Amino acid sequence: MSWFDKIVSKTSLGIKSSKTDEIWFQCGKCNEQIYTAEFVENLKVCVKCNHHYRLNGRERIHLLIDQDTFKECDAEMAASDPLKFKDKKKYKDRLKATQKQGLGHDAMISGSGKLQGHEVELCVFEFNFMGGSMGSVVGEKITRSIERAIEKRSAVIIVSCSGGARMQEGIFSLMQMAKTSCALKNLSDCGLPYISVLTDPTTGGVSASFAMLGDIIVAEPGALIGFAGPRVIEQTIQQKLPEGFQRSKFLLEHGLIDQVIPRAQLKYSLANLLSLLKDLPMPATENTQTL
């Protein structure tokens, strides 16, 4: 067994299969029928076409953080509605309805944990919560995570998965871009590492702030990453966009990110990058969990 196989065999999403789950699953990308169990074991990556399906926040934490080491912070933080925003629905009601679905209080989970032994402050998006949009809660949780990292002299990892700023918080959501970027400046001045992980999708105000400010920026294969959404660009320039435009490989080839890393290798790569950045030996792999 190579080191790689060892890692792969030790990463999982912590999903308990239930009797109600469908046994078969049809990949929306390649239309092949695959075993659901196999799909989950393969970290929600299609075994046939390698399409990386979106993970929710808890799955992402399970993927990256050593078992039983994650301590969530600011779990109770929730959006207030400073603008009393109302479109077709009141923002307050939208929030309530989303919170009732058991997706947590907002679009981000943050906390401290160990990534193959490395102390990290981890922020992961919950895309199912209003498209992972960034309002005051997301911005504040990121900023506090950065501040904790400065205090503890640990590393920051942010896994982005967001459509961008949350319009319902208007100017405050725009200001989260400035707030998080200022905090990262402090982190940088302290010589502490920040690795930005871009997953599908990372667009708008999220990409135009902390997501693109990593000391090292890596992306999952096939992730949509960009400032303007493809539809907006198509409408503006009145032409079809080239195949693969704004996908991870496109960004890699345009010099905008450091690496594209398959999900199965992500934890190992992040741990190795941290060891290299901090000039530490690679930490021993530990038995993270089994399914």
Next chain:
Amino acid sequence: MVQILDFEKELFAEESQIRELVSLSHMYDSVGDITEEITKRTKKLRRMKREVFAGLDGWQMTRVARHPDRPHMIDYVNHVFKDFQELHGDRRGGYGPSIVGGLAKFDDRSVMVIGQQKGRTAEEKLRRNFGMSQPSGYRKALRLMELAEKFRLPIITLIDTPGAYPGIDAEEKGQSEAIAYNLFKMSGLKTPIIVMIIGEGGSGGALALGVGDRILMLEHSVYSVISPEGCASILWDDKTKVSQAAKALCLTAKELLELNVIDQIVKEPLGGAHRNHRRAAAFVRRALRANFKIIANHSTEEMLELRHEKFRRMGEFTEGEK
């Protein structure tokens, strides 16, 4: 040709009637009641202007902010500053014509002035891409800001943009990174930064010049995370709901001051800056002087601390019951 907004129509009608009266009074110089009438009507016009402009809603304000006759970045450069020397290029292969920047004198001090220029003529609009910058524009702006830092010159940014440019090349050249890096670097520049929104403060493209020590907005400018059109089409699924979207976004200077996002509103001449560029410039000059005085009270360390605090406290949320 003067563009008249719908809510300005009555004002223009009244104005042209007064002008007629004035020319009549010149023809028959002994008519006393005309002079009296003119004075009365002029007073009434001022009152009307005040009422109309005090009652503008978000969407009307957006249209004033975008008015084609409104003074642009270069107009303020001409009227407020002296000895302007434009500096070009991002030194990374980009020209960045949507953003103009250079050294100038404000009163008797050297400053770096940078801002988006939308363009006045059809030819200039195209060349400037309507003030929607490519990554090179933001990188040029940062280069000039770092130059200012090196020579300890204050930076003044004049923001007027619909937003960043949604185009293929802009994405290829790292639009997101260019904006993000400006936020990152501006938060730590060891020289004072005065930010002034002079027209349209459109989302990330505006914010890329918007991190500073003092954030000012002209009375009839707007600042928003997304345009009312964009917001309407996403949240209402209906492009015509711009008025509701503008209202919901709270994008006017008055609302943003109440929300504690900006520091000060800069007065405009009655009827809007587009009616009198020189007077608008005079208000801008006065505001800059006052804000330079405020900034002068702080050491560089204090200034940076305050700048960080300013953005640190942005946002509202609840912490749940503990």
